Amino acid sequence: MKVFAISDLHLSTTTDKPMDIFGDGWVNHFEKIKEDWLKKVGDEDIVLIAGDISWAMTMEEAKADIDLIGTLPGKKVIIKGNHEYWWHAISRVREMLPENMYAIQNDTLRFDNVLICGTRGWTAPEPSKQLKQEDEKLYKREVERLKLTLNAMQNERKDGDKVICMMHYPPFTEKNDGSQFSDLIEEYGVDICVYGHIHTKHTRGKNLEIEHGGVKYYQTSCDQVDFKLVEIL
Numbered sequence: 001m002k003v004f005a006i007s008d009l010h011l012s013t014t015t016d017k018p019m020d021i022f023g024d025g026w027v028n029h030f031e032k033i034k035e036d037w038l039k040k041v042g043d044e045d046i047v048l049i050a051g052d053i054s055w056a057m058t059m060e061e062a063k064a065d066i067d068l069i070g071t072l073p074g075k076k077v078i079i080k081g082n083h084e085y086w087w088h089a090i091s092r093v094r095e096m097l098p099e100n101m102y103a104i105q106n107d108t109l110r111f112d113n114v115l116i117c118g119t120r121g122w123t124a125p126e127p128s129k130q131l132k133q134e135d136e137k138l139y140k141r142e143v144e145r146l147k148l149t150l151n152a153m154q155n156e157r158k159d160g161d162k163v164i165c166m167m168h169y170p171p172f173t174e175k176n177d178g179s180q181f182s183d184l185i186e187e188y189g190v191d192i193c194v195y196g197h198i199h200t201k202h203t204r205g206k207n208l209e210i211e212h213g214g215v216k217y218y219q220t221s222c223d224q225v226d227f228k229l230v231e232i233l
Contacts, residue, residue, distance in 0.1 A: 051081025
């Protein structure tokens with residue numbers, strides 16, 4: 001069993017939101033992802049998708065994008081991104097998912113000896129800057145949600161397990177300084193953390209894999225990884 005990761009697919013099957021307005025690299029971007037996916041992934045493998053899956057505004061609109069991913073091989077695990085406006089009650093999200101597709105929201109899943117947990121996260125504060133009041137509120141709330149998912153993981157953890165934490169937002173600041181997110185991830189002994197959200201041109205292809213505090217961190221926004229799945233385990 002292999003584990004791959006990618007994020008920020010920004011699909012728009014039923015909405016008028018073409019991604020090629022952000023550059024030529026986004027032209028037919030899902031076809032690029034699909035071609036690479038079919039080369040790499042078998043039915044027993046896992047693909048993690050760390051948020052911003054669909055531009056849809058409603059669950060009905062999102063279903064076409066979700067079903068499109070569902071046609072691909074492997075077990076798919078998703079979390080909520082900042083553009084997941086269609087994602088409401090987790091029970092409803094799980095009801096709409098096709099076979100072999102799973103959603104995590106502050107809890108944990110087991111696949112053999114691999115535990116996968118995760119939460120959306122939020123913008124981590126720079127050491128020298130004060131977050132706006134609303135951002136501070138959301139940051140603190142997401143820290144508590146990360147604790148929830150890590151505690152759920154810890155309750156399931158057995159000797160020999162590998163632990164992967166999914167986030168949408170980076171667990172670091174823009175300058176790669178630590179935050180309460182990364183502190184918790186390292187405190188709980190997570191093996192691998194994957195995240196997305198970043199689309200900055202000057203970071204493309206850079207610092208996609210770093211190790212800190214015994215944790216391997218992977219940045220997997222699809223345009224940053226040339227629309228290819230990243231094998232993380």
